Amino acid sequence: xxxxxxxxxxxxxxxxxxxxxxxxxxxxxxxxxxxxxxxxxxxxxxxxxxxxxxxxxxxxxxxxxxxxxxxxxxxxxxxxxxxxxxxxxxxxxxxxxxxxxxxxxxxxxxxxxxxxxxxxxxxxxxxxxxxxxxxxxxxxxxxxxxxxxxxxxxxxxxxxxxxxxxxxxxxxxxxxxxxxxxxxxxxxxxxxxxxxxxxxxxxxxxxxxxxxxxxxxxxxxxxxxxxxxxxxxxxxxxxxxxxxxxxxxxxxxxxxxxxxxxxxxxxxxxxxxxxxxxxxxxxxxxxxxxxxxxxxxxxxxxxxxxxxxxxxxxxxxxxxxxxxxxxxxxxxxxxxxxxxxxxxxxxxxxxxxxxxxxxxxxxxxxxxxxxxxxxxxxxxxxxxxxxxxxxxxxxxxxxxxxxxxxxxxxxxxxxxxxxxxxxxxxxxxxxxxxxxxxxxxxxxxxxxxxxxxxxxxxxxxxxxxxxxxxxxxxxxxxxxxxxxxxxxxxxxxxxxxxxxxxxxxxxxxxxxxxxxxxxxxxxxxxxxxxxxxxxxxxxxxxxxxxxxxxxxxxxxxxxx
Numbered sequence: 001x002x003x004x005x006x007x008x009x010x011x012x013x014x015x016x017x018x019x020x021x022x023x024x025x026x027x028x029x030x031x032x033x034x035x036x037x038x039x040x041x042x043x044x045x046x047x048x049x050x051x052x053x054x055x056x057x058x059x060x061x062x063x064x065x066x067x068x069x070x071x072x073x074x075x076x077x078x079x080x081x082x083x084x085x086x087x088x089x090x091x092x093x094x095x096x097x098x099x100x101x102x103x104x105x106x107x108x109x110x111x112x113x114x115x116x117x118x119x120x121x122x123x124x125x126x127x128x129x130x131x132x133x134x135x136x137x138x139x140x141x142x143x144x145x146x147x148x149x150x151x152x153x154x155x156x157x158x159x160x161x162x163x164x165x166x167x168x169x170x171x172x173x174x175x176x177x178x179x180x181x182x183x184x185x186x187x188x189x190x191x192x193x194x195x196x197x198x199x200x201x202x203x204x205x206x207x208x209x210x211x212x213x214x215x216x217x218x219x220x221x222x223x224x225x226x227x228x229x230x231x232x233x234x235x236x237x238x239x240x241x242x243x244x245x246x247x248x249x250x251x252x253x254x255x256x257x258x259x260x261x262x263x264x265x266x267x268x269x270x271x272x273x274x275x276x277x278x279x280x281x282x283x284x285x286x287x288x289x290x291x292x293x294x295x296x297x298x299x300x301x302x303x304x305x306x307x308x309x310x311x312x313x314x315x316x317x318x319x320x321x322x323x324x325x326x327x328x329x330x331x332x333x334x335x336x337x338x339x340x341x342x343x344x345x346x347x348x349x350x351x352x353x354x355x356x357x358x359x360x361x362x363x364x365x366x367x368x369x370x371x372x373x374x375x376x377x378x379x380x381x382x383x384x385x386x387x388x389x390x391x392x393x394x395x396x397x398x399x400x401x402x403x404x405x406x407x408x409x410x411x412x413x414x415x416x417x418x419x420x421x422x423x424x425x426x427x428x429x430x431x432x433x434x435x436x437x438x439x440x441x442x443x444x445x446x447x448x449x450x451x452x453x454x455x456x457x458x459x460x461x462x463x464x465x466x467x468x469x470x471x472x473x474x475x476x477x478x479x480x481x482x483x484x485x486x487x488x489x490x491x492x493x494x495x496x497x498x499x500x501x502x503x504x505x506x507x508x509x510x511x512x513x514x515x516x517x518x519x520x521x522x523x524x525x526x527x528x529x530x531x532x533x534x535x536x537x538x539x540x541x542x543x544x545x546x547x548x549x550x551x552x553x554x555x556x557x558x559x560x
Contacts, residue, residue, distance in 0.1 A: 010077075014070050019056065021069025026057040093526035094500030099551040108132050108547065114161035117423075117453075119152070119481050119545045120555035127162070127421065129446055134478040134548055136423070136451040137442060141459060141490060142483030148455050149173060151543070151557040152481060153425050156453075157181075162421040163373045165380040165402055167395075167455075169428045170194070174381045181379045189368050190381040191398055193391040196358035199383075202394075203366035205255060205266045207401040209408045213317060214324050216404065217255065219436060221248045223400045227393035227433040228350045242339075243347045246332045250274045250292075252325035253299065256318050269360045272351050278344045300326045353390060363394075370405045374418030374449075382432070389431065396433025399426070403441050403450075410448035417449035424452040430461035439472035458487035459494075482535075482544040483557065491532040494544070498529040498552055 027045055036044075057063070102122040109124050110116050116124035117136055127136050142148045153173065157164055158180050168174050171194050181188055192199035208216030225244050250271045258266040277291035303323045306314060332340065353359060373380060380402075384395055402424070410418045426432065435441070445451065454477065456462055462470045482494055505525045510518040529552070538544070545553040 014073065017069045017073045018066035020066075022056055022062045022066035025065025026059065026062040029059070029061055093502040093524055096499030096501045096529040097551055098529070099553050101553055101555040104547075104550075104553070108134070108550075113159045117160070117479075118155050118558055119479070120543050120553065121558055122555045123545050123553050125479055125547065127160070127423075127451070135446040135476070136479070137446070137477040138451075138453040138479045138481055139474055139477040140453055140455040140481045140483070141457075141485065141494070142455075143457055143485050143487065146483035146485075146540070147557055147559060148427065148483060150559045151483065152453070153427060153455065155558050156423075157379070157425065160423060162423045163376075163378045163380075164423055164425060165373065165399075166382070166425040167427040167429070167432055168381045168383045169386045169431070171383045173427075174383065177379070184377070186377045186379045188379050188381070190383055191362075191368060191394075192381075192383045193394060194383045194385050196356075196362065199358075199362050200368050201362050201365050202368045202398060202401075203265065203267050203363055204397045204401045205251070205268065206366045207370055207405045208255070209404065213255065213321055214252070217251050217321075217324075218248060219400065219404065220397065221251060222436045223396050223433075224350075224393055226436060227396040239343060239346055242332065242335070242343045243350065245328050246275075246343055246347055247271070247351075249296075249325045249328035249332065252321050252328065253296065256322040256325060257295075257299070265365060267365070268354055268363045272354045275344065275348055275351060279341075296326060296329045353393075359391075359394070370402050371409065373402070374406050374409055374420050374422055377420065384428070384432065386428070386431070392431070392433040395431075396435060399424075399432060400435055403435070403445075406450055407441075407445065407448055410450065416447065420449075422450045424450075425455065426452055427455040429454050429456045430465055434465055438466070439469045439476070442473050442476040458485060459490040460487055463489075478548040480544075480546040482538075482546075484538050484540065484543075485536060488532065488536075491535040494535045495528045495530055495532045497546060498544070500526045501529050503527045 024045075031044070056066075101120075104123050104125075108126060110126045110128070113124070115128070116126050117138060118124045119138075125134070125136065125138075126132050129135055140148055140152055149172070153166065154176065157166060157173070157177055163186075166173055168190075171192070174188070174190060178188060189200045190198075191202050204220055208220075221244060224247065225240065229240065251268075254270045254274060255266040258264065258270055260266070274292050274295070277295075278293070279290045299322055303319065303326055306319050307323075310316075332343065335343065354363065368380065369378075370380075372378060382395055382398055384391070406418060406422055410416060413419065442452065454462075454473070459474075462473065466473060480497065485491055485494070502524050503526075505523050507521045507523065508519070541556055542554055543557045545555065
């Protein structure tokens, strides 16, 4: 009730009480003056009240009686309000509880299986985020053998009305899904890092944003550096930073100077060839006569001349990127000859997987067509080996390029969204490399018609890979699907995620002897909806679904 309503109710109530007190005191006073006995007062009061219903006595005792009634009413109200407490019966220690399977509110789901992400046999989340007010980013946690592929990825990959991009460890998903996807008219392409000879070609340098080429170059370099730095790398990071500057210069030079023809385009093998063209003279520390040194010297002269006399026929962006390359190469040249040689050798070791013949072929050009996935029905697959991480940086470049390309395209659509929805199934997420600023990507893709399912074996894997960023990534997944775990940290996290419930604990006490006694008392206490050991002991056929704003569901898995 509003404040005005409460005031009005208080005025009306006070008036009624004043009237009742005034009339009662008047009636008793008059009848006592007439000599009426106390036992005869009550029967005559209703008739006296109805005889003159609107009358209010102005005699002093009667007015005082009405005021006393109002004061008593006020005291009662103050007592009731002052003693009122928010007890929340049954929820004193926590309000967590299980939702009934199949009771997902209608606005969260759809009868069309192609318009939902199927989570369990009874829960499916609509992909229409404008209706559900929830994003369709899903965190899927399940130990090996709990059915991450069988119970979640495959049912949605085969039914969802969207383009998809899927990490495929061992290549089992594409083998099982290809026929069904082709029947639906999906165009299938794969970056196959298991059998390199069967892979489509992928050139990340083709997907730099046309408006921000220098930014795209730095993001590509960051992705390479981040995923080729060993865990044992500690201490002085001078050489790592120097490698980053040199690699950025080489990528920028390759992009700016390589003409795009039917048989040629800027690519990473060309960057590696530039690195191989670098050497230094032990006798003359000032010598700059390697093949790559000469190329950059010529580029510097071209840029200087262009800056002094700009030619309108030249591509301004190309000249700016070339200038950017020359300035970063100058940073490398400032080092002593021994330092420069160490930087070149270290970068060569870092990029050595690019020298494999099949990798050079894959990265030489592009037919993955990442720029078409948001416009035509497409199923992309990234097949990665599960026995080694040699090509982890290639996998990271794939996902980085896909995110950057589709976000750029969505931003240049009038609606601000991709014409065709894109969902990414990031299976074995901990094994595809670390994507720079992935937490920011997860926070911003929803409005662009893009979403992702992060599929991992344990919560601790993400924490180890992304550290402080991990909480932000998890926070941008409005849905959690838990399939089972044997990892203690994951069990503890899931237990906290489910919350606490209020339970009644019974205490029994009994004493023996001549004056023996027995007592029983009940008290409320807090208990996790599931203890960590209970989370770890979840039955194989069950899954837990937690959607933001709703009580959790414990339901049967799909495919069981």
